[in-house]
Amino acid sequence: MHADAGVATHEAFLEALLNTDRHAARRLFDAACQPAGLGAALDSLMMPALERIGERWESGEVALSQVYMSGIICEELMEALLPCQGGSGADSQSRVAIGVLEDQHALGKRIVLSVLRASGIPVRDYGVGLSVAEMVERSRADGIRVLLVSTLMLRSALRVKDLMMALRLEGLEVQVVVGGAPFVFDRHLAEEVGADEVGYGAVDAVEIVRRLMRGVE
């Protein structure tokens, strides 16, 4: 791809995501797949767009609704093109899981799930409103190595401390990654509750999960 054309494609794809233009996003992604292949299109077009959206979210330049819809569109693109690897089809074998601890607010989890799946990372979805005991038991049963814990309420974020203790008491080698508003507003909270990692945006989760899973494998 010519450099100028590549920049134009990147900008057009980014705008399509931010404007919830599924048709344009599909057309641009399909076009990028033709010469480069799916893996290259993922690495050169989709992930950079999601990373830029993540950066712009953290700096306040794009809205949460745009982050959410971008993740959904990218997940749909991956699911359509590679249903066995990128979408939810591979999730049942995954050793990565995500859930909302003692809290019904699901949007943050959904955004992270979409971005991970769009990045080709299968993830088990444990849903919302899980107790510490349920998270520990499901992690053990599924052989989970990386557990992403999404929270919105402060009380739920503080409960991560109990989760860490329960996982260690059970002898489970699960790396816990936390995220959500309480951790954004208090940058010392993740350390206080003993989480292994913290993500301040959905794209952070991609790098963190890849790094942690490399350590496992």
Place this chain on the structure above:
Amino acid sequence: MKPKTTSLDRVLTTLGHREPDRVPLFLLLSMHGAQELGLPIRVYFSSARHVVEGQTRLRARYGHDCYMALFYAAIEMEAWGGEVRYFEDGPPNAGDPVVSRAGQIAGLEPPRVAACQRLGHVLEAISGLRERAAGEVPVIGVVMSPYSLPVMQLGFERYLNWQVEEPAAIERLWRMNEEFCVEWANAQLQAGASVICYFDPLASPTITPLEVYRATGWQIARRTLARIAGPTATHLASGRCLPVVDLVAQTGTAAIGVSTLEDLAQVKRACAGRVTVLGNLNGIEMRRWTPAEAERAVKDAIAKAAPGGGFILSDNHGEIPWQVSPDVLMAVAEAVRRWGAYPLLWRDGR
């Protein structure tokens, strides 16, 4: 003898963008009344009498400048037929969404305030607080905006999806919510609320792109606030406000709740003379502040936003977490009395 300045005088003066005797302080404590009374949160909110007594004791302890009549945001969902989940150490949450198919919206009717017993408890609490206030303390009533309420009615994902996929159904829901919001706000004013806090987190560019808000939530706010028969304050519940300050000011609202994610001095410059700034102490960090850190945060906020009036010190979310200790709350209150007295000579180096 100079008559004493009441909390209401203080607040009205600052809302007029003039300097009162000191910076007004709104400690927006909805749950801490339960701690004062030694009651579980669920029991505390079961009776208006508890809330009146809790708010009275909190103000007697901290000396702040308002009574807060909010029970919890999800209480409106009880009027819409929803359930509420209680926790021992946090605000009650809305249960499962009351709408799961777009087709259901056509069959919905806005609930009547008089038909909901729980809303009646809030009105009873407002009446009780008005009596305690004796015309000297503002009583804050609260409504969820018609634009933000669907997060609880539908669930956040469904709401975002349907704005794209089911715009006609969403438009109908917004219109119904407007009717409910206006009736609910005016009932609170009738019961004795001095001001209505219009909680509208989705108005924030943290959640909604500016142009989408301009075409949707802002239109709703303009229509709705024009029909509320009393003063209003708009709260973005921790979300950023700078890109929407001009729009929010044009809705006729008197104050805006602002985020700790933005520079308070910049926010004050954007709002000065038009809309009073309400904020922006970090309620999440507040939990682990020392009294000295609390004092520093208060002093910093006052230095940035208090000159000229048009500023009420508060937290940045509109509800201080259950976990924040009385020691920290007292340190905040004392720091306002120490550093918030006008004129702010210390700030000017005099």
